[in-house]
Amino acid sequence: xxxxKIRLYVEQPLGQGQTVPLDRDQAHYLFGVMxxxxxxxxxxxxxxxxxxxxxxxEAGKRGGLLRAEEQTREQRDPPDLWLLFAPIKKARTxxxxxxxxxxxxxxxxxxxxxxxxxxxxxQDRLQAHAIEAAEQCGGTFVPExxxxxxxxxxxxxxxxxxxxxxxxxxxxxxxxALTGGLAKGAPWAILIGPEGGFSEAERTRxxxxxxxHAIALGPRILRADTAAVAAMTLWQQALGDxx
Amino acid sequence: xxxxKIRLYVEQPLGQGQTVPLDRDQAHYLFGVMxxxxxxxxxxxxxxxxxxxxxxxEAGKRGGLLRAEEQTREQRDPPDLWLLFAPIKKARTxxxxxxxxxxxxxxxxxxxxxxxxxxxxxQDRLQAHAIEAAEQCGGTFVPExxxxxxxxxxxxxxxxxxxxxxxxxxxxxxxxALTGGLAKGAPWAILIGPEGGFSEAERTRxxxxxxxHAIALGPRILRADTAAVAAMTLWQQALGDxx
Numbered sequence: 251x252x253x254x255k256i257r258l259y260v261e262q263p264l265g266q267g268q269t270v271p272l273d274r275d276q277a278h279y280l281f282g283v284m285x286x287x288x289x290x291x292x293x294x295x296x297x298x299x300x301x302x303x304x305x306x307x308e309a310g311k312r313g314g315l316l317r318a319e320e321q322t323r324e325q326r327d328p329p330d331l332w333l334l335f336a337p338i339k340k341a342r343t344x345x346x347x348x349x350x351x352x353x354x355x356x357x358x359x360x361x362x363x364x365x366x367x368x369x370x371x372x373q374d375r376l377q378a379h380a381i382e383a384a385e386q387c388g389g390t391f392v393p394e395x396x397x398x399x400x401x402x403x404x405x406x407x408x409x410x411x412x413x414x415x416x417x418x419x420x421x422x423x424x425x426x427a428l429t430g431g432l433a434k435g436a437p438w439a440i441l442i443g444p445e446g447g448f449s450e451a452e453r454t455r456x457x458x459x460x461x462x463h464a465i466a467l468g469p470r471i472l473r474a475d476t477a478a479v480a481a482m483t484l485w486q487q488a489l490g491d492x493x
Numbered sequence: 494x495x496x497x498k499i500r501l502y503v504e505q506p507l508g509q510g511q512t513v514p515l516d517r518d519q520a521h522y523l524f525g526v527m528x529x530x531x532x533x534x535x536x537x538x539x540x541x542x543x544x545x546x547x548x549x550x551e552a553g554k555r556g557g558l559l560r561a562e563e564q565t566r567e568q569r570d571p572p573d574l575w576l577l578f579a580p581i582k583k584a585r586t587x588x589x590x591x592x593x594x595x596x597x598x599x600x601x602x603x604x605x606x607x608x609x610x611x612x613x614x615x616q617d618r619l620q621a622h623a624i625e626a627a628e629q630c631g632g633t634f635v636p637e638x639x640x641x642x643x644x645x646x647x648x649x650x651x652x653x654x655x656x657x658x659x660x661x662x663x664x665x666x667x668x669x670a671l672t673g674g675l676a677k678g679a680p681w682a683i684l685i686g687p688e689g690g691f692s693e694a695e696r697t698r699x700x701x702x703x704x705x706h707a708i709a710l711g712p713r714i715l716r717a718d719t720a721a722v723a724a725m726t727l728w729q730q731a732l733g734d735x736x
């Protein structure tokens with residue numbers, strides 16, 4: 251039996267014998283770019299039914315049909331971790347979304363802070379990056395990329411019980427440990443500030459929040475995309491699915 | 494007194510009253526791109542004398558002169574941590590070098606593994622990325638980027654007393670904790686495999702090394718640049734300068 255090398259995210263339900271029609275883009279990728287044909291194996295996931303081994307039943311230029319044959323991996327959702335970040339230059343924003351999906355964020359929330367330049371984001375493009383990262387990293391879950399929203403509005407309607415870890419450049423060299431009454435399985439969020447950091451008003455507001463935990467990420471000032479990976483590593487190691 | 498917003502790495506010694514001549518590229522950047530002029534402040538570091546506040550003494554199209562006035566930060570070297578990685582696609586290789594400098598690696602060693610495609614690297618370009626990252630992150634140290642070498646040859650001449658942490662994709666979901674007799678201040682190296690992982694022969698050889706520590710980086714397969722940041726975070730938190 252040939253080994254499947256391609257993983258595809260699809261939106262259809264997956265189960266034994268389930269057929270999955272391909273749209274034009276998917277068909278182009280699978281048959282045109284990746285040179286797959288009838289009978290070839292592909293791994294599929296849809297974010298809820300785990301990973302399935304499927305084979306190509308029909309291959310065409312404008313579409314095709316896959317048939318799911320056996321489950322190869324159970325559905326595995328990441329911990330209930332949100333990643334909040336202030337969008338920056340295009341390439342680094344793309345990287346943050348990719349990294350968030352790889353590192354196991356459940357939801358990605360771009361936020362506008364006082365020092366954020368970005369007025370808007372391409373939500374559909376960022377969502378496509380999250381899907382691609384999930385296809386690549388072997389996960390069975392794709393984090394949702396939310397619309398850009400103002401940080402203060404998000405904080406004002408903050409859900410009860412969700413903890414917030416924020417990385418404060420002004421603490422550089424301070425402790426990077428999460429401490430104090432931290433229950434596993436509780437909902438969390440990580441907030442990464444923009445290049446240039448938080449404004450004084452934001453820092454004061456954040457430090458005063460009863461659900462907020464300020465940490466440092468070492469003695470050097472990290473770029474936002476580096477900080478996102480480092481902060482998620484600390485969290486996953488202490489409270490998430492890396493333990 | 495104007496606040497210096499620009500940090501420059503220079504190769505000259507730095508000290509009270511020391512003058513620093515600028516070459517054509519530095520002059521172009523400082524006076525052409527960044528619009529600085531006589532009397533403007535610049536922060537300088539050279540990797541050994543800490544960070545100094547200097548002012549522009551002469552500004553020209555083809556050169557210029559800075560004068561160091563006061564030390565603004567003491568020299569701070571990173572822990573004795575090497576980052577070994579298998580070069581991948583250009584953009585991601587650049588990112589790994591940038592991340593290694595930000596995260597505080599003392600030396601960056603590109604290595605050829607069984608599954609590495611790269612036959613050569615642009616050592617000078619990668620070194621320039623490391624310098625730029627050091628300028629950006631506020632550090633006073635620039636890690637050296639070594640020439641590409643074969644992993645097995647490097648391992649064959651491995652320095653006595655240096656520990657090696659390697660990230661084994663085959664352990665995905667296993668422990669990400671460094672354990673067992675780990676002294677702070679000891680020399681270490683982190684090895685990040687190429688996309689596609691290590692070969693079976695390499696894995697066997699690595700696991701058998703008495704100075705090697707295999708760890709997992711969570712249940713998902715991380716890209717090499719993500720893995721580099723995550724692994725350095727774990728190490729810095731456990732044994733480095735983040736504690």
